[in-house]
Amino acid sequence: MGSALQVALATAGYAVLHSLLLTNTARLGLEAAFGRRAVLGCFRLGYNAVAAVLLVALVAYAARLPDVPLVRVPGPAAWGLWAAKVAAVGFIVSCVRRVGAGGFLGLAHCRAWRQGGPVPGPGVETGPLVTDGPYRRVRHPMYAAGFVVLWADPVWTANRVAFAGVLTVYLWLGALIEERRLARSFGTAYRRYAAATPRFFPRLLGGKPASGPPSTA
Numbered sequence: 001m002g003s004a005l006q007v008a009l010a011t012a013g014y015a016v017l018h019s020l021l022l023t024n025t026a027r028l029g030l031e032a033a034f035g036r037r038a039v040l041g042c043f044r045l046g047y048n049a050v051a052a053v054l055l056v057a058l059v060a061y062a063a064r065l066p067d068v069p070l071v072r073v074p075g076p077a078a079w080g081l082w083a084a085k086v087a088a089v090g091f092i093v094s095c096v097r098r099v100g101a102g103g104f105l106g107l108a109h110c111r112a113w114r115q116g117g118p119v120p121g122p123g124v125e126t127g128p129l130v131t132d133g134p135y136r137r138v139r140h141p142m143y144a145a146g147f148v149v150l151w152a153d154p155v156w157t158a159n160r161v162a163f164a165g166v167l168t169v170y171l172w173l174g175a176l177i178e179e180r181r182l183a184r185s186f187g188t189a190y191r192r193y194a195a196a197t198p199r200f201f202p203r204l205l206g207g208k209p210a211s212g213p214p215s216t217a
Helices: 003-020 024-034 036-063 075-099 101-105 107-115 141-151 158-186 188-196
Strands: 069-072 155-157
Touching: 003 036, 003 158, 024 036, 036 101, 036 107, 069 158, 075 101, 075 141, 101 107, 141 158, 155 158, 158 188
Parallel strands: none
Antiparallel strands: 069 155
């Protein structure tokens, strides 16, 4: 089996596991083992921690495989790509702060659980509705920036293309699934917002920024 195919399959496995952890079946199993309140308090923080560890393991696995160089962008263009990548990471951080880092990371849920207060649901869509900033232009600004992080690279190899390609498909599918969840949570208001606001890329000409509940990524 070629290394690029191994990377693609490993990345797809990560994506599947990442999604399975969010299913009601997984959540109900955890609630049966640890109790509903504990799961509401710890699920999102634990989920993010597990996802981060698995991603590091995936990258480490891919780095050990033999690879085939494809493209190397030279000179100022390479620096431009790195600048775009760094800017996209900064933009993601700003979006997390805008929707509430405590809720997005799960820290607020865990704090409420430990203090004995009411614990919100495990998803950030249970928090306050944010309608300004980048969410006025696109429904998924974090995913859009994620595409830039994946593809703005001056050095391309076969393994790198496999990794970025699978994750791009996963982010796109994840956005569709997330929109269904948000529509269930916010109803007509979110559907109206989604109809008026592009999914990933803002309109360059015309169009009026929509109001209504935004996406969470």
